[in-house]
Amino acid sequence: MRYHNPNDEFLSRHLSEFVKEHGGEWVIIAGGELIGFAYKENLTKLIKKARKLHPADTPLVSPIPKEEEIECIL
Amino acid sequence: MHSIIFSYKELNRRFMPIIPLTLYGPRESLLVEAYVDSGATFSIFSLELAKGLKLDLKNARRQMFVVGDGSFIPAQLIKMPIQVGEEKFICDIAFSDRLNVGFNLLGRLGVFEYFDEIIFRESKKEIVFRWKK
Numbered sequence: 001m002r003y004h005n006p007n008d009e010f011l012s013r014h015l016s017e018f019v020k021e022h023g024g025e026w027v028i029i030a031g032g033e034l035i036g037f038a039y040k041e042n043l044t045k046l047i048k049k050a051r052k053l054h055p056a057d058t059p060l061v062s063p064i065p066k067e068e069e070i071e072c073i074l
Numbered sequence: 075m076h077s078i079i080f081s082y083k084e085l086n087r088r089f090m091p092i093i094p095l096t097l098y099g100p101r102e103s104l105l106v107e108a109y110v111d112s113g114a115t116f117s118i119f120s121l122e123l124a125k126g127l128k129l130d131l132k133n134a135r136r137q138m139f140v141v142g143d144g145s146f147i148p149a150q151l152i153k154m155p156i157q158v159g160e161e162k163f164i165c166d167i168a169f170s171d172r173l174n175v176g177f178n179l180l181g182r183l184g185v186f187e188y189f190d191e192i193i194f195r196e197s198k199k200e201i202v203f204r205w206k207k
Contacts, residue, residue, distance in 0.1 A: 002079045003159055007105055008094040016086055023176070026122070040122045047104070047126045058096060060105040063120060065176025070085050 006032030007060035015064075023066035030059040037064075075190070075204050078159030082199040083107075089199040092177065096157040097167070099127030106178060110192070110201060114181035118149055121171040123178070129154070131169065139168065147172035158203060163188050 007029040011018075014034075018027055028035040028046045031054035038046045043061070050059035082089035091110040096103050097119070104126055106119065116139060124131060134150035141147055149170035156165045165184035173179075186192055191204040 001077065001159075002081075003094070005094055005105065008107075011094075011107065012081070012083055015083055019085055040120075043122050044126060051102075058103050058105045060094065060107070061123065061126060062107040063176050063178070065085065067086060069176040070088060 005060075007057070010034065011060060011062060018064045019067055019070065022064050023069075024064065026061060026063050028059055028061050030054040030057045035059070075206055076160075077202050077204040078161075079200050079202050082201065091194060091201045093158070093180070093201065095180070096162075097123060097127060098155040098157070098162075099129050102127055108178040108180035110194075111179045111181055112186070112192070112194070114179050115183050116151070116166065116168050117179060117181045117183070117185065118147075118168045118170055118173055119178040120173055121150075121169045124150075124169040129169075134169075137168065139170070141173070141175070149173075158185070158189075161188070161203075161205060 010029050022037045025037045026043050027037055028050050030050035035050040036046050080093040083092040092107050094105050094107055096105050131150045134152045137151050138146045139149055147170050149168035151168045153164050154167050189203045189205045193202040
């Protein structure tokens with residue numbers, strides 16, 4: 001069985017673009033849509049927003065690697 | 075045998091075994107992404123996720139971990155429920171505010187032991203977790 005989750009699928013579709021534009025930030029996705037980007041200091045606030053907008057969903061929260069971090073992965 | 079297949083994630087034309095999994099706090103859960111690292115013993119996640127889950131780390135075990143560049147990072151280790159695909163189980167997870175690599179890391183301890191097989195299919199760019207019920 002192949003794993004399916006709308007939030008994960010959204011991330012998969014946009015991850016390379018997020019790395020270019022938001023590397024070093026965090027992304028929050030809920031209800032299959034982008035909630036926003038945040039630096040770690042503001043992450044809790046954005047998680048609260050995701051839970052408020054999509055109370056039945058488990059929000060996806062992920063750091064976005066910087067381009068140089070991807071290059072350095074062994 | 076049951077199985078769940080995750081497609082690798084593409085980052086800048088590189089495909090990586092980054093999978094979604096759920097971390098459970100006392101009242102809330104978060105879907106997070108982690109790089110499946112068969113060379114790592116422990117799973118290390120960003121401390122920000124512990125804050126987002128409102129985890130109580132007062133009684134967590136403090137431990138230093140060696141990371142890829144050879145440096146030591148401090149982390150707080152607890153046992154907590156996680157879910158991979160449909161499978162929910164208790165696992166040792168370390169949280170650190172010094173994991174400065176842009177990825178959470180899913181290591182072997184508690185995860186590779188739970189599943190009967192974890193197969194990296196490089197040619198298909200997918201990773202398979204297999205288990206018996």
